Amino acid sequence: MPLVVVGSVAFDSVETPTQKRENVLGGSAVFFSYAASYFTSVRLAGVVGDDWPAAYTQLLAARGIDTTGLQVVRGGKTFRWRGRYLPNMNDRQTLDLQLNVMEQFNPVLPERYRQCKVLFLANGSPQLQMRVLDQCPGAALVVADTMDYYIHNERDSLLVLLRRIDGLVLNDSEAKLLTGEENLVRAGHAVCRMGPRLVVIKKGEHGAMFFSQHETHVLPAYPTPNVVDPTGAGDSFAGGMMGYLAKQGNFEPKTLKEAMGYGIVAASFTVEDFSLDRLKQIDRDDLDKRMAEFRRMLSF
Amino acid sequence: MPLVVVGSVAFDSVETPTQKRENVLGGSAVFFSYAASYFTSVRLAGVVGDDWPAAYTQLLAARGIDTTGLQVVRGGKTFRWRGRYLPNMNDRQTLDLQLNVMEQFNPVLPERYRQCKVLFLANGSPQLQMRVLDQCPGAALVVADTMDYYIHNERDSLLVLLRRIDGLVLNDSEAKLLTGEENLVRAGHAVCRMGPRLVVIKKGEHGAMFFSQHETHVLPAYPTPNVVDPTGAGDSFAGGMMGYLAKQGNFEPKTLKEAMGYGIVAASFTVEDFSLDRLKQIDRDDLDKRMAEFRRMLSF
Numbered sequence: 034m035p036l037v038v039v040g041s042v043a044f045d046s047v048e049t050p051t052q053k054r055e056n057v058l059g060g061s062a063v064f065f066s067y068a069a070s071y072f073t074s075v076r077l078a079g080v081v082g083d084d085w086p087a088a089y090t091q092l093l094a095a096r097g098i099d100t101t102g103l104q105v106v107r108g109g110k111t112f113r114w115r116g117r118y119l120p121n122m123n124d125r126q127t128l129d130l131q132l133n134v135m136e137q138f139n140p141v142l143p144e145r146y147r148q149c150k151v152l153f154l155a156n157g158s159p160q161l162q163m164r165v166l167d168q169c170p171g172a173a174l175v176v177a178d179t180m181d182y183y184i185h186n187e188r189d190s191l192l193v194l195l196r197r198i199d200g201l202v203l204n205d206s207e208a209k210l211l212t213g214e215e216n217l218v219r220a221g222h223a224v225c226r227m228g229p230r231l232v233v234i235k236k237g238e239h240g241a242m243f244f245s246q247h248e249t250h251v252l253p254a255y256p257t258p259n260v261v262d263p264t265g266a267g268d269s270f271a272g273g274m275m276g277y278l279a280k281q282g283n284f285e286p287k288t289l290k291e292a293m294g295y296g297i298v299a300a301s302f303t304v305e306d307f308s309l310d311r312l313k314q315i316d317r318d319d320l321d322k323r324m325a326e327f328r329r330m331l332s333f
Numbered sequence: 334m335p336l337v338v339v340g341s342v343a344f345d346s347v348e349t350p351t352q353k354r355e356n357v358l359g360g361s362a363v364f365f366s367y368a369a370s371y372f373t374s375v376r377l378a379g380v381v382g383d384d385w386p387a388a389y390t391q392l393l394a395a396r397g398i399d400t401t402g403l404q405v406v407r408g409g410k411t412f413r414w415r416g417r418y419l420p421n422m423n424d425r426q427t428l429d430l431q432l433n434v435m436e437q438f439n440p441v442l443p444e445r446y447r448q449c450k451v452l453f454l455a456n457g458s459p460q461l462q463m464r465v466l467d468q469c470p471g472a473a474l475v476v477a478d479t480m481d482y483y484i485h486n487e488r489d490s491l492l493v494l495l496r497r498i499d500g501l502v503l504n505d506s507e508a509k510l511l512t513g514e515e516n517l518v519r520a521g522h523a524v525c526r527m528g529p530r531l532v533v534i535k536k537g538e539h540g541a542m543f544f545s546q547h548e549t550h551v552l553p554a555y556p557t558p559n560v561v562d563p564t565g566a567g568d569s570f571a572g573g574m575m576g577y578l579a580k581q582g583n584f585e586p587k588t589l590k591e592a593m594g595y596g597i598v599a600a601s602f603t604v605e606d607f608s609l610d611r612l613k614q615i616d617r618d619d620l621d622k623r624m625a626e627f628r629r630m631l632s633f
Contacts, residue, residue: 050515120515215350215420217538218558238517239539240553250630251553253540258518290633330550331631333590 035074036279037146038065038272039165040155040178041135042079042103046115047264047307049122054262057308058089060112061155061178064265067309068299069276070096071317076146078102078165080138082109092309101143109134122260123237142168151279153271154198156180159190166197174284176200176231176275178267184210192227199284200231202271208234217242218249231289233274235267243293248286252293255301255327262307266300269312273299273320298323335374336579337446338365338572339465340455340478341435342379342403346415347564347607349422354562357608358389360412361455361478364565367609368599369576370396371617376446378402378465380438382409392609401443409434422560423537442468451579453571454498456480459490466497474584476500476531476575478567484510492527499584500531502571508534517542518549531589533574535567543593548586552593555601555627562607566600569612573599573620598623 045059066075076099083105090100115129138157142165152169154162154177162177169175175198183191184207191211195201201224209215212223217234221244224232232244238260240253274296281288298320305311345359366375376399383405390400415429438457442465452469454462454477462477469475475498483491484507491511495501501524509515512523517534521544524532532544538560540553574596581588598620605611 122515215422216558216560218556222558236539239536240551242556249556251540251556252631253551253553256518256542256549256551258516258522260516287633294633328633331552331633333587333594333628333631 034150034279034282035076036069036151036275037076037149038062038153038155039078039140040065041112042081043112043114045264047262048117049262050120054307059264059308061268064268065153065155065272066098067096067312068269068272070098071320072276073280076102078140078142078146080104080106080134082106082111082134085111102146106134122263140165153275159183159187159194163194174199176202178202178271181207181210195228198229201229202233204235235270241293250290252297255297257301257305260304263304266304269303270296270300294324294327298327334450334579334582335376336369336451336575337376337449338362338453338455339378339440340365340457341412342381343412343414345564347562348417349562350420354607359564359608361568364568365455365572366398367396367612368569368572370398371620372576373580376402378440378442378446380404380406380434382406382411382434385411402446406434422563440465453575459483459487459494463494474499476502478502478571481507481510495528498529501529502533504535535570541593541597550590552597555597557601557605559605561605563604565603569603570596570600594624594627598627
């Protein structure tokens, strides 16, 4: 099944303890769609300014990603994020954020996108996520991401959204903030009670947890010695997971767990270089090899 | 094979965000030996004052733990620790520490202990750990724990110890401190290069990592929704792991990974109540059931 993602497309400037990069390709929808493209056909919706290089559209198209839904705002500037990672490479500070064309973003999905069966609402306001959802009445699996800003400032809208979607992906601190539960197992199940039948809590370098009404799984991250830039890891995780689910076309417990494994493996490649630089070097076979190694590591 | 452990025996006073306990049974050798006793016969060496209740000796003896090596210092007071857990239940502050009889502790192992094949040197100064090691020349597997204090203040002795032992168990921040590596995969292998052929990095609620020259495994913690008091989790982990290894009598990669699984499962029971209160309620069958569930959770 084709997979539609709506989210941010950005220029990232990143400092790590040892290196820095200026204005490299980033954004939730970019990392998501690139990772997902190894599994299924992906349709990306987002917005950029006219500072957006055609080469980036070509880079996405080269992986079969449909960018018909990428709006280009004449005279506008693309969303920019600047951040710095602490020495632990897990925590980061946002140094600057320029929403630019994202501020007025009102996604209008092309007809081909509206017939999608699998939809991922990457980070955005719950209001915007619901406007997208309204355009895809036939979606069989709708999963959203959210962040602390919306939990704090748009909680009511978020709670409405949660009753309309199948799955929510969020990180550990966000799950605690949303539910008031410090224990992540309790937090995951508390999010399930807010609506979504599937909840995934991302724990960065510590992996991810999966919850449904009667299930709790935890998988560690794939242990790579080579963490260069964690930017996009969470979005690549979601992309690998959703891409595999869309490809398989079923959302059975077994498929969901495999999907989480592929998400973890996709993220483990992303962090090995800046931007898409590592993901660009791999093919599906590299993902499968690392996935096999990950399975072996966890079987005993 | 019988298993010898030398470490602390303590009275713990613990505050969590919702509860507190005064002067409950604790100490590294206590949690370790209790968890290990589900797998093999355990011989405990430590020191207490004459404030030590006979009932505690009986509690250990009831699980077959040999306490011949538990010295009682007349007129002395047992080691006391007081701590408070932060709301995340992973980080804690030490509020008070009274070494008491531990300060002069000089373990002299009974003859039966000296013939041991498997030895665990729980938290203590590297000098003391080496004095114990000298008494067990025939040990086939010697594993030690350490802590930040000794890494800071007795680094040279610790480095000598590391060249004499087979395995080291330490937590994530200690591994970073010892090696100067922020990435835990690199840190684990860097510790291996300091001497031990097996290294286990404990990550608290995030599980544990295993390293040998050619291997890297990561296992998550067992996801319990019911974390009451994390005190003793790391020692119970080591006890479950070493107990299983001693029982199996081989240290093959497959056995080591299973042992790590049993360590994680033992720790998951410990945190479900204060002191030994939860561990006291279980039997080997409960450990096996949770282990089977843990294996299922990780297989996909």
